[in-house]
Amino acid sequence: MENVNIKINGVDVSAPAGSTILEAARLAHIEIPTLCFLKDINEIGACRMCVVELGNGKLVAACVYPINEGLEVKTNSPKVLASRKTTMELLLSNHRRECLSCIRSENCELQKLSKELGVENEGYYDGVKTESEIDDSAVHMIRDNSKCILCRRCVAACEKTQGIGVIGPNNRGFDTHISSAFELGLADTACVHCGQCIAVCPTGALYERDYIDEIIDAINDKSKHVIIQTAPSVRAGLGEMFGYPIGTNVEGKMVAALHRMGFDAVFDTDFSADVTIVEEANELIERVHKSLKKEEVTLPMITSCSPGWVKFIETYYPDLIGHLSSCKSPQQMFGALAKTYYAESIGKKPEEIVSVSVMPCTAKKFEMGRPDQSAAGVPDIDYSLTTRELGRLIQRMRIKFNELPDEEFDAPMGMSSGAGTIFGATGGVMEAALRTAVEWISGKELQNLDFMEVRGTQGIKEATYNVEGLGDVKVAVASGLSNARIIMEKIKAGNPDGWTFVEVMACPGGCVNGGGQPQVPGYIRNTVDVRALRAKALYDDDAKDVYRQSHKNPAVIKLYDEYLGKWGSEKAHHILHTSYVKRTVNKPLDELTTK
Amino acid sequence: MASTISSVPFTGTSEQEAKLKEIIASLKDVPGSLMPVMQQAQDIYGYLPIEVQTMIAEGLGIPLEKVYGVATFYAQFTLQPKGKYNISVCLGTACYVKGSGDIYEELKKRLGIEEGGCTPDGKFSLNSCRCVGACGLAPVMMINDEVYGRLTPDAIPGILAKYKD
Known part of the structure; x- marks a missing residue:
């Protein structure tokens, strides 16, 4: 050019x-x-x-x-500097300034800019403020418009990145505010809980529903056995809250911090990601074999790890939910096993276990409350924290994170393969599943475990693999729900590209860029590929792993030998699989709860 | 903020719905068709309740919030139906200095609705206007085509009582 x-x-x-x-x-x-x-x-x-x-x-x-x-x-120029300063002062005049207690204090783009622009009197233009109410109707997040500066980043993330558009500017002039149609609470909209709006918000207007106090109470309740699992992507994001460069893997320090806070056991969601893979690969092979025998079966099979994605397909493509794998997500599989397999192994009742997860995700707070997610008769998960909440919990407990030694996850549910680790990146679930499924179908050990074609942060990836005993297998990977929609329209049109297996993650780039990860300011987001840096931390970890296939993880083999039986057994189905519901985009009026 | 869904039950007919669907079908693929569809929908129904906005959103394949955002941006759209008796209070200069603000407040209190609102039974709706050309009678309000002048707040209950049916 x-x-x-x-x-x-x-x-x-x-x-x-x-x-x-x-x-x-x-x-x-x-x-x-x-x-x-x-x-x-x-x-x-x-x-x-x-x-x-x-x-x-x-x-x-x-x-x-x-x-x-x-x-x-x-x-x-002086004119430029004066203009920016005045603009900032006007923004501040309609902003509820409570920087001392604000959740975004020290990580607020408005605060930082205000300081840099030399604002001396933050209340210079104070007058009437736009009236607003807090929306806390949704299970995963809070909207406090008194801190909103109407930048519309959240609107763009919801509408453009995710193709959902349940929030937007309502009314006009001084009354303009961001909310949903007819001022309904977020809980009454088609919000899928992805939290991408929170991830891009420059101020404290949007934040997750916080469970730090409940966790501190649980840890100090001697009648409870409190265990915690951390998702793959948490270790690739958490460090940012303690000054580490984006993409630093802080697994060892994170585990050490959790040990010091008093959790009874510190486990790894990577372990249950491995369990997800063996169940999902088994389900895929079952579906493919049925299809070869011309039996009625739904293909392509689509992954079900991402709760934002699951709610999206339930809402926007309810007739296609048969494509979803029936596997629970790794968070839920972990919780289910914690309250059955693990509880039995330590002689505890399921009710005595408090099952906590740390996720790069806000939709996990919704997923834990879904029906058919309580294998032991009690919820699989009791609390689901975001990476940000964990960071704040560590700060609250005054743990000197950066000075901690590296420690290892506890046995037995802390052992994982590299396949479980890469779950956090778009294409990671696909690659992990292929590492197992291809080997099981061909009956031969895989020589090359790297499926490079499905790596990378592009929104949609396609690949064809020649599998011995089956021929060409076509797969597709999408991240970001606008991209998922493109994939779903093709599947709705009869799957012209002949995909057998499809991976979808709700957030662009996958869980590493999830709505629960530390917020990256716009001025960094616009120039650095945060998704790629964090994903690299996971792929580097995988490359170093002794075990890089889920079905070879000794802790997984032991779980099946001692407890579940065969992959896809009846017991495995009872504990590790779930069901889905059909939803509508616009709720019928008599079902609204926030009127 | 409380929901802005009208408390007046929706009474749209299948004929109205068919007409709206026809309009949506004819404009669906035309860029910028949201406003014309909304204007014609308001012509059909008299207002744009959630039921109608949902039909527009689903018909055009766009989020409901998009429709609502436009409906609340432009003063030409209304979320509330006109009541059987539409009360219009003049807040023009002459009426205002003669105390029409108090009249307006009294009506809000008596009817339990805000500006642009409609009582749940669909009987009264309340709006303000600027000058009906009867400044000599200030403060003035109109109920449908009937003009009431030289009003005091005390007179309001008696006037409302005339509209029993």
């Missing part, structure tokens, strides 16, 4: 035609502050934080203003 020559702050800059001033400035390593801007999904020039001065003295929004030959731009 042709280049255009402009001057920024008197320096010659050459940038591709069609670039915005913001992009050209980045090429020249000149920083322009942004707030509402999110690359590709929210380029609306609304917040005016990125204003710059043109040669003619006009102020324009750098994030949307296209460059042209000879353009002169000043990014830090």
Whole structure:
């Protein structure tokens, strides 16, 4: 593409035609502050934080203003600095400022910018504030519009990234606020609980429903045996809350912190991810064999680990839920085994066990309350925390995270294979399943365990593998629900590409970029592929693992030998599988709960 | 914020629904068709309750929130039906200085509804307007086509009582 020559702050800059001033400035390593801007999904020039001065003295929004030959731009002129400061003061005048206790304090983009822009009197323009109420109707999150700055990032994440659109700007002018149709609570919408809105929110307006106090109580209740499991992606994200670079694997320190907090056992969801794989691979092979015998069976089979995705298909494609694997997610399999297999092994009743999970996910808070998720007659999971909640819990307990030694998960449910670890990245479940299924179908040991075609952060990936004894097997992987919709439309149209197995994760890039992970500010998000960095931490871990196939994990073999019997046995089905429900996008009026 | 679903029961007919569906079908693939569909839907029903907005959303294949966001942005759309008796209180300058604000508040209190609202039995709706051309009678309100002038808050119960049926 042709280049255009402009001057920024008197320096010659050459940038591709069609670039915005913001992009050209980045090429020249000149920083322009942004707030509402999110690359590709929210380029609306609304917040005016990125204003710059043109040669003619006009102020324009750098994030949307296209460059042209000879353009002169000043990014830090007195006029620019004054404008940004005034804009910030006006934003602050309608923002409930309680920075001392706010959940986003020290990790708030508004707070950081306000400081950087030199705001001296944060209440300078104080007056009437837009009326708002807190929406705490949803199981997974809270919306507090008194801290909303109307940047619309959450709206973009919901509508564009996820293709759902249950939130948007309502009313007009000073009454404008973000909420759902007819001011219904989020619980009454088609929200799938993915939490991508929370992940992109620059302020404390959106946050997860927090269970830190309940966890502290449980740990101190001597009548309870409190166990905790941590999902693969948590170890790849948690470090960011303690100053580690994005993509640092802090597994050892995380386990050490949990040991010190007083959990009775610290286990690994990677273990139950391995169990998920053997059950899911077994189910896939059963379906494929039935199809070969021309028996009635639903293919492609689609993964069911991601609760946001499961609710999405139940809501938007209710007639296609037969495609879902009946396997519970690793969180739920873990909880189910904790209250059956593990409880029996230590001589405890299921009611005496408090089963806690740490997930990169907010939808897990919804999943734990679904029907058919209580193998022992009590809920498989009692509390599901996000990575952020764990970070805050560690801070609350005053544990010096960075100075901890590396420790290992406890036996028996702390042992895992690399296949379980890569569950956190898009394509990871597919690869893990293939490592087992291909070997089981061909009856021969796999020489190459790396299925590179399904790795990477592209939204949709397809691959064809030649499996001995079966021929070509076509698979597809999607992450981000807008991409899932593309895949589902094809399946609805009769699966023209002939896929046998499909993996879907609700969040773009998979769980590593889940709605429960530490928030990455927009100015980093826009320039760094956070998903790829965190995923690398998991793939590096996998590459070093002794066991890299789920069915070879000795703890999994022992579980089946001593307790479950064969893969897919009746007992395994009772404990490890679940069922789905059909939902509607717009709830019937008599079912609304937040009127 | 409390839900803005109208407390007046929806009484749409199958003829109205067929008409709306026809309009949606004819405009479905036209870019920018949401506003025209909403305008014609309001022509059919007189207002845009959740039942109608849901039909529009599902018909056009867009989220309900998208329809609602537009409905609450533009003053031309209303979420509440007009009552059998539509009360319009003049808040124009002359009426206002003569105390029409108090009249308006009294009506809100008596009817238990806010501006633009409609009583659950569908009988009274309440709106404000700017000047009906009867400034000499200020403060003024209209109930359907009937003009009431030189009002005091005390007069309101008696006037409302005239609209029994």
